[in-house]
Amino acid sequence: MADTPEELDTWVAELASELGIDVTEVPTGALLDLTRDVAHGVTRPAGPLTTFLVGMATARGTDIDAAIATAQSLVERRTA
Template identity: 60%
Template sequence: MNVLEEWTAQVCRELGIDPARVDRAAVLDLTRDVAHGVARPAAPLTAYLVGLAQGAGTAPPDVVERLSRMAKEWAEATADKPGDS
């Protein structure tokens, strides 16, 4: 078991979460997309907000894919254009 798996298992035990329900790859992909497309501090905040929405039952089924797409679109929309200062 690597450090990430061990940490995830320990946190799941502490929070009473079934580790089988955790899609670690999806969360890591989402935070990567947000960190690179928006800003690094937005990555953990976004993951936290997804967790809140999941817990409240308000997150759409495709929440991770939607937010990853939004982050990529954000990056494209805010990229410096040639000639911009």
């Protein structure tokens, strides 16, 4: 398996379809940026867990952009 942007897009589209999620609602770039920032600024295992928590918040009604911004703000405060 090669790590290409096309393969990532294919994976996201396939998984979103299987989960019944509209792929246009998945801010892939923002989530990857957040995961990277958390992994480097907090601890590596916190990256995917943060993404999961953002997803949980979104499922409970929080706007996805607001959830990402909240997490990003916390990372910035912790790494300042």
